[in-house]
Amino acid sequence: METGLSSSLVCVTGASGGIGRSVAAAFAAEGTRLALFAHAQAAQLEHWVREQDWREDAMVLQADVRRPRELEEGFRRVVARWGKPRVCVVNAGIWPSEELPLWRLDEERVLHTIDVNLLGAMWTARAFLRALALEEPAETPSGSSLILIGSTAGRFGEAGHSDYAVSKAALYGLLRSLKNELPRLDPQGRVNLVEPGWTDTPMAGDALDDDEAVRHITHTMALRQIARADDIAAAVVFLASPWLARHISGEVLTVAGGMEGRLLWRDEEIDPEQIRRTLRES
Numbered sequence: 001m002e003t004g005l006s007s008s009l010v011c012v013t014g015a016s017g018g019i020g021r022s023v024a025a026a027f028a029a030e031g032t033r034l035a036l037f038a039h040a041q042a043a044q045l046e047h048w049v050r051e052q053d054w055r056e057d058a059m060v061l062q063a064d065v066r067r068p069r070e071l072e073e074g075f076r077r078v079v080a081r082w083g084k085p086r087v088c089v090v091n092a093g094i095w096p097s098e099e100l101p102l103w104r105l106d107e108e109r110v111l112h113t114i115d116v117n118l119l120g121a122m123w124t125a126r127a128f129l130r131a132l133a134l135e136e137p138a139e140t141p142s143g144s145s146l147i148l149i150g151s152t153a154g155r156f157g158e159a160g161h162s163d164y165a166v167s168k169a170a171l172y173g174l175l176r177s178l179k180n181e182l183p184r185l186d187p188q189g190r191v192n193l194v195e196p197g198w199t200d201t202p203m204a205g206d207a208l209d210d211d212e213a214v215r216h217i218t219h220t221m222a223l224r225q226i227a228r229a230d231d232i233a234a235a236v237v238f239l240a241s242p243w244l245a246r247h248i249s250g251e252v253l254t255v256a257g258g259m260e261g262r263l264l265w266r267d268e269e270i271d272p273e274q275i276r277r278t279l280r281e282s
Contacts, residue, residue: 001244002243003030003237003238003240003241003243003244004143004241004242004243004244005027005030005031005032005086005087005237005240005241005242006030006031006032007031007032007033008030008032008033008086008087009032009033009034009035009078009082009083009084009085009086009087010027010032010033010034010035010085010086010087010088010089010240011034011035011036011037011075011078011085011087011088011089011128012024012027012034012035012036012037012088012089012091013037013038013063013065013089013090013091013092013120013124014037014038014065014091014092014093014149015036015037015038015045015060015091016036016038016039016041016042016044016045016048017041017091017201017202018199018200018201018202018229019091019149019196019199019201019229019232019233020036020038020091020092021045021048021229022228022229022230022232022233023089023091023232023233023236023237024036024049024058025052025233026230026233026234026236026237027087027237027240028052028054028057028058030237032057032087033057033058033082034054034057034058034059035058035059035061035074035078035082035085036049036058036059036060036061037060037061037062037063037065037071037074037092038060038061038062038063039062039063039064039065039092042060042061042062045060046060059077059078059081061074061077061078062074065092065116065120065121065123065124066115066116066119066120066123067123068123068126068127071123071124071126071127072127072130074127075127075128075130075131076131078131079131079134084131084132084134085128085131085132085144086143086144086145087144087145087146087147087240088124088125088128088145088146088147089147089149089236089240090121090124090125090146090147090148090149091149092116092120092121092124093116093117093120093121093149093167094112094113094116094117094164095161095164096109096113096161096163096164097206099159099160099161100160101159101160101162102162105162105163109163110163113163113164113167114163114166114167116167117164117167117168118166118167118170118171118174121148121171121174122174125146125148125174125178128146129146129178129181129182129185132144132182132185132186132189133185142186142187142188142242143186143188143189143190143242143246144182144185144186144188144189144190145189145190145191145192145239145240145241145242145245146178146182146189146190146191146192147191147192147193147194147236147239147240148171148174148175148191148192148193148194149193149194149196149232149236150168150171150172150193150194150195150196150252151164151165151168151195151196151197152195152196152197152198152254152256152259153165153168153169154167154168154169154170154171154172154195155169155195155254156259156261156262157262158262159262159264171193172193172252175191175192175193175250175252176250178191179191179192179249179250180250188242188246190239190245190246190248190249191249191250192239192245192248192249192250192251192252192253193251193252193253194232194235194236194239194252194253194255195252195253195254195255195256196227196231196232196255196256197221197227197254197255197256197257197259198217198218198226198227198256199226199227199228199229199231199232200226200227200228200229201229214226216263216266218257219263220259220260220261220262220263221256221257221258221259221260222257222258222259222260223257223258224257225257226257227255227256227257231255232255235253235255238253239253
């Protein structure tokens with residue numbers, strides 16, 4: 001099915017990660033040009049891009065999403081080379097792997113997670129919108145699309161990772177604000193959010209290597225399987241399409257195998273007799 005994305009200019013942050021690379025490859029398959037942003041692993045991303053047959057239609061930019069000026073400069077370079085971008089995928093993020101309750105979380109971790117996942121998303125979105133607002137070169141592309149990458153942690157919470165859950169839950173407010181602002185720059189501009197559940201990426205690799213963790217994760221999933229990065233990329237391309245999703249804005253597309261929530265207790269942690277005793281005593 002045609003997406004109408006051919007020859008569009010697409011910007012992707014966090015493009016060096018598992019989801020980011022899959023998103024880049026999926027858009028490349030649609031015939032787009034790509035501006036791929038990375039920070040610490042920009043060199044690895046550049047090496048990967050050089051191995052792709054679409055390398056002539058891609059540029060790699062190094063920017064820390066915590067630094068608004070670096071993002072602004074990156075988008076200026078994109079506009080100078082190819083003009084205004086049509087699509088921006090706000091994908092850069094971190095998930096601190098150590099499981100810690102809030103009372104044991106230090107300020108440094110909380111601030112760092114919020115800085116990257118939430119403020120980084122805001123600065124990226126702002127840089128994209130500022131690029132669209134430029135008077136030159138050319139007119140604002142019709143049917144522009146901003147796509148935020150959230151997480152089911154923002155919907156259901158995630159014990160031991162409250163900093164991460166908060167950073168992703170806050171994207172709902174950003175989504176529903178920007179979907180009313182972008183049309184002021186582009187009457188057909190849309191803003192949506194893709195919300196992955198557990199996905200097979202290097203960031204989640206250690207957790208997915210643990211059998212008990214996989215059982216715990218999939219207990220509430222109808223499909224009882226872990227998403228692939230390509231599953232997330234397909235959802236992103238769909239929402240970016242000015243043909244397939246032209247009347248979808250301000251929405252959350254959850255890609256989580258039918259997840260219904262979080263499993264809180266293991267079987268051995270539940271004592272049915274104790275629960276019944278509590279009822280009798282109350």
